Amino acid sequence: MNLMPLPGRATGDGFPHCLAELLELCRVHLPARTAEAGESEEDQRVVLRGALGNRYSDYPDLPEPFFAALVRAAVHDPNPSFNRQFVEPLRRAFGARRTQEALLEVLATGTNPERAGAARAWYWATLEPLDDLQDRWNRAALREFVANDDLDVRRWVLPGLTLDPARYPAELHPLVAEAVHLARTHPDGYLRHRVELQGADPEV
Template identity: 70%
Template sequence: MSSDDPPYLMALPDPVGAGKQKFQLCMSELLQLVRVHLPGRMAGAGPSEREQRIALRKALGYLDSDYLIDLPEPFFGALLRAAVYDPDPSFNRQFVEPLRVAFGARRTQEALLEVLRTGTNQERAGAARAWYWATLEMVEDIQVRWDQAALREFVVNEDIDVRRCLLPQLPLHPSHYPGELHPLVAEAVHIGRTHPDEYLRHRVELQVRTGI
């Protein structure tokens, strides 16, 4: 590829450990909450994952804030878990958006940051996948803390899913960080460039080249 060629994005690979069973438990938990608290909106929840997603999307008023004002507190944890355990970085939006609109961007982002800091590797990767949709309404001080925590996690955590999910939103210019973290930026770039994983090598070169 020459320097004049347009950049292309390699798709984020599927998780190595998808944890499908845990995600199904999250779906069941949400469906039960809807049946209890929003029974008038529950329809069409068949046995397949696709049917359940569609039913939850309608019941939660996905992207329709009028539906989300009065979601009771039990929905916060259930939506957070579903957003984290959903292996699909596009479909997880249907859990992150209701979470953010109903309970606020700050609370949502603080919760995902806590998962990044203290969760299992599967949960850390899921929090990174959910972060994109959670920051459509950015909270600047939390974004700073996320970027610094994500940089540290990328460098020290060798789990491939964690690194793959963190990298696309990880700033790789030293000026983005305080001076004491500049060596970690260089180390993160080195890890990406020399890693055996094709996605990490592709993505880090793209980000260094384009600044995205």
């Protein structure tokens, strides 16, 4: 089965501000690594990549003000591939646990666009898996998928949502069944396609 492209990706209205905030932090704390950035998003990403590092280079130690700024950029970046540019230095400088806990907090308390952004960023944050936090994410994401009828949230939560009842305590098994039924009967074609791709148990 081929994966249907995710339709209608939401744009991050706050993302330009996040880029500007990070660029200013780099100029203050990492001036030797920060070149002059042009006005385009692409130019700004290139400058930040040089300052913050990329997957082929060492990541610098970063002072505390970078933590919240990187979380915001990772969450507001509308691109699920490019957001790795912010998650990787966040994870390397401040640790996988703190990074994952921050995304869990956004999933629990953020706006709907922020919740969707946390789900996009979670993939890169868990390249260094922590079982207890993954269990917390599974339970929080399951509840969010069922209770939150925002389509963008559901589209981004579902790909990382574990639908195996064995991964949950018995009291959550009915919620797993509800999530599977919701996705299979949803008017949105992507959700219907994605739940089958994830191999949800038809008897769940």
